[in-house]
Amino acid sequence: MPIHDQGYRRYGGDKVPRGRTWVIIARSGIRSMIGRRAFVALLIAAWLPFLVRAVQIYAAANLPQVQFLAPTGETFRQFLGQQEVFLFFVTVYAGAGLIANDRRANALQIYLSKPLTRVEYIVGKLAVLFGFLLFVSWVPAMLLLLVQVLFAGSFTFIRSNLYLFPAITLFAFIEGLAISLAMLALSSLSRSSRYVGILYAALLFFTQAITVVLRAVVGTTGLAWLSFTNSLDQIGNAIFRMPPAYDSPLALCVLSVVVVMGAAAAILERRVRGTEVIA
Amino acid sequence: MPERDPQSPVVVLHQVSVRYGTQLALDDVSAAVAAGAVGLLGPNGAGKSTMIRALLGFVAPSTGQMQVLGYDVAHRPLEIRARVGYMPESDAHIPGMNAVSFVAYCGELAGLPRVDAMQRAHEMLFYVGLGEARYRMIDTYSTGMKQRIKLAQALVHDPDLVFLDEPTNGMDPRGREEMLELIDDLAHHKGVNLILSSHLLPDVEQTCDQVIVMDRGRVVAQGPIADLKEPRGQVFELRVKAPAGLAPFLHRLSESGCQHHAGTPGGEPDGLDDVMRVFVPGDGGARELFALAVAAGVQVRHLRPSVATLEDAFARAVGDLDEAR
Numbered sequence: 001m002p003i004h005d006q007g008y009r010r011y012g013g014d015k016v017p018r019g020r021t022w023v024i025i026a027r028s029g030i031r032s033m034i035g036r037r038a039f040v041a042l043l044i045a046a047w048l049p050f051l052v053r054a055v056q057i058y059a060a061a062n063l064p065q066v067q068f069l070a071p072t073g074e075t076f077r078q079f080l081g082q083q084e085v086f087l088f089f090v091t092v093y094a095g096a097g098l099i100a101n102d103r104r105a106n107a108l109q110i111y112l113s114k115p116l117t118r119v120e121y122i123v124g125k126l127a128v129l130f131g132f133l134l135f136v137s138w139v140p141a142m143l144l145l146l147v148q149v150l151f152a153g154s155f156t157f158i159r160s161n162l163y164l165f166p167a168i169t170l171f172a173f174i175e176g177l178a179i180s181l182a183m184l185a186l187s188s189l190s191r192s193s194r195y196v197g198i199l200y201a202a203l204l205f206f207t208q209a210i211t212v213v214l215r216a217v218v219g220t221t222g223l224a225w226l227s228f229t230n231s232l233d234q235i236g237n238a239i240f241r242m243p244p245a246y247d248s249p250l251a252l253c254v255l256s257v258v259v260v261m262g263a264a265a266a267i268l269e270r271r272v273r274g275t276e277v278i279a
Numbered sequence: 280m281p282e283r284d285p286q287s288p289v290v291v292l293h294q295v296s297v298r299y300g301t302q303l304a305l306d307d308v309s310a311a312v313a314a315g316a317v318g319l320l321g322p323n324g325a326g327k328s329t330m331i332r333a334l335l336g337f338v339a340p341s342t343g344q345m346q347v348l349g350y351d352v353a354h355r356p357l358e359i360r361a362r363v364g365y366m367p368e369s370d371a372h373i374p375g376m377n378a379v380s381f382v383a384y385c386g387e388l389a390g391l392p393r394v395d396a397m398q399r400a401h402e403m404l405f406y407v408g409l410g411e412a413r414y415r416m417i418d419t420y421s422t423g424m425k426q427r428i429k430l431a432q433a434l435v436h437d438p439d440l441v442f443l444d445e446p447t448n449g450m451d452p453r454g455r456e457e458m459l460e461l462i463d464d465l466a467h468h469k470g471v472n473l474i475l476s477s478h479l480l481p482d483v484e485q486t487c488d489q490v491i492v493m494d495r496g497r498v499v500a501q502g503p504i505a506d507l508k509e510p511r512g513q514v515f516e517l518r519v520k521a522p523a524g525l526a527p528f529l530h531r532l533s534e535s536g537c538q539h540h541a542g543t544p545g546g547e548p549d550g551l552d553d554v555m556r557v558f559v560p561g562d563g564g565a566r567e568l569f570a571l572a573v574a575a576g577v578q579v580r581h582l583r584p585s586v587a588t589l590e591d592a593f594a595r596a597v598g599d600l601d602e603a604r
Contacts, residue, residue, distance in 0.1 A: 007402055007403075007405045007406030008402070008403075008406045008434070008464075008465070008469050009402070010437055010469075010470070011391070011395070011399065011436065011437035013391070013392065013395050014392070015361070015389075015390035015391060015392075015436075016387075016390050016391070016392055018357060018361070018390065021388055024384070024387045024388060025388075028384055032375050032376075097374075101374045101375070102373065102374070104374065105370075105371065105372050105373065105374045106367065106369050106370060106371035106372075107371060107372065107373045107374065109337070109365070109367045109369075109371055110365075110367070110371050110372070110373060110385065110432065111373075111388065112335075112337065113335055113360060113363075113364075113365035113367075114360055114361075114385065114388040114389045115357045115358070115360040115361035115388075115389060115390060116357075116360075116388060117357070273337065274332065274335065274336070274337030274338075
């Protein structure tokens with residue numbers, strides 16, 4: 001009897017209820033990224049600012065000479081601002097290939113021939129990048145808050161800055177979601193993750209450069225909303241109750257980010273299909 | 280889950296049309312695919328892959344209704360995909376995975392618990408002949424191995440129906456033979472219904488019991504292969520010498536309703552050097568062929584009655600469509 005005659009048997013077990021396939025996709029994507037040494041090194045590097053801030057908080061809590069290092073609400077906004085450079089690298093490294101690699105290997109038709117919806121696929125892929133972005137923004141910021149309580153030995157700071165918990169959470173989630181959606185949409189446009197990474201960087205730097213030029217021309221930062229990152233900064237300052245970083249109206253900055261997210265969703269709806277239809 | 284008679288059609292299409300922009304890929308197709316092994320036969324561009332993609336819900340038809348395993352494709356695509364397997368035509372895998380991880384991952388996506396998915400992944404890889412290479416990265420696989428792993432991922436969740444789109448593409452003769460053996464085993468010993476899309480007649484003839492012949496987006500014939508091969512006339516192997524060229528003779532053959540094609544698949548009949556196969560409808564038989572040869576001024580050098588093959592049935596079906604147009 002040939003070997004294959006003995007190999008195939010019908011499956012008699014139970015199947016898992018549908019609706020959680022995105023978790024499988026997200027888990028696989030996260031595991032795949034964590035298996036790369038360079039990416040782990042990037043994640044470790046992204047936590048170095050946390051260590052520095054933790055040492056500052058410790059020093060401020062224990063050494064009267066360095067009281068000027070004591071954290072304020074602004075400290076946490078600044079920390080999240082510092083993390084943006086790591087968010088950029090993590091986004092390019094972990095996000096560029098999320099859909100582009102699947103398109104290159106024709107994997108979409110494999111995915112979508114299984115009992116999962118396109119939304120589940122997109123959410124699964126989104127969760128990979130979103131998770132890593134939160135890991136380098138929200139998680140260290142919240143831990144920093146915890147560290148402050150531990151080193152200070154009192155809840156005084158927390159009590160007087162209660163807004164920090166929701167502010168950190170809200171801003172980190174808005175930032176992470178907007179960046180993840182934008183990168184995922186770009187990733188769905190190409191089969192080359194390298195090209196997607198370059199495109200993302202070019203778009204960020206180009207829009208930033210435009211706002212700098214416009215500032216020189218018109219003399220104000222009223223058009224800063226044209227840059228995605230400027231808009232996020234403006235929203236961040238508003239959430240942390242800080243003075244606005246630019247002259248642009250907050251509503252326009254919010255609209256700018258919402259438009260980017262909407263456009264990204266529309267691109268994903270169009271590009272994530274089981275078969276590429278060329279009309 | 281709808282109760283389904285095992286003998287009822289696994290797939291039903293009713294007046295289905297699919298358009299890619301201005302291009303009509305499926306043109307008012309109605310068909311009922313019986314349980315067992317069914318071949319979807321036709322030349323490239325006939326609409327075979329489009330039909331499979333439409334059945335999987337990848338492309339929406341502009342008109343018509345489809346049912347797979349009793350489920351309406353338009354309303355219950357997920358239930359269908361949970362019970363079918365799909366082996367795509369093009370090279371397809373999930374990058375950055377070794378074979379066993381890939382197949383297990385596909386099993387999980389199809390609803391198997393993690394442990395079961397991994398266990399079945401190992402079994403499937405042994406079944407398709409990749410047991411020894413199951414820890415290798417798929418990117419390093421040869422074309423034949425990639426075909427096999429596509430079959431493994433289509434089978435890992437134990438589907439009731441498998442769509443195989445050109446499963447022997449790019450395989451060497453030995454690999455192709457092994458793949459056909461696997462398909463035959465699945466259909467005839469393991470109780471898996473399958474739809475095999477191919478432009479290769481021998482593949483369909485070797486593995487399938489029924490066939491749907493497609494051409495230019497339409498179904499031109501369907502039914503049991505044995506019935507389709509049943510001639511409504513006689514088939515002859517013929518070699519002629521045509522001093523004035525073969526064209527007048529071929530023209531007369533066509534005019535009198537005789538269909539002809541080269542003895543070698545894919546070739547063109549060139550008369551003396553090649554044996555052509557001629558289907559003579561009705562009872563005219565050899566006498567009619569001789570009369571046509573005389574009228575066209577060609578000498579018959581070889582004439583032998585032949586057994587009808589699926590290729591004859593295919594040529595006849597496509598010929599009928601051409602005449603209808």
